[in-house]
Amino acid sequence: MHPFTWFLILYTGSALLLIAGVWFYYEKREKRVFDIRRKRRIFHCVKCGELYSIRKKDVSDGQQCPKCGYNNFELSF
Ligand SMILES: [Zn+2]
Known part of the structure; x- marks a missing residue:
């Protein structure tokens, strides 16, 4: 070759x-x-419209809004 x-x-x-x-x-x-x-959980407040995210494993019981304190459940895509 x-x-x-x-x-x-x-x-x-x-x-x-x-x-x-x-x-x-x-x-x-x-x-x-x-x-x-x-790993970040995204939440959208249905009461005041605030969008926030947290770093937590278990969010089955929801997460309180930092603005108005309303308990929101995780957004799922
Ligand atoms: Zn809120």
């Missing part, structure tokens, strides 16, 4: 590996950012 062919194979091979590595890195980073955002 011509030596240039081997060079071409190695060159494209390393380029593909690099792309795969970058892609994998961004995929992981994206997931981490998404996890951080998902």
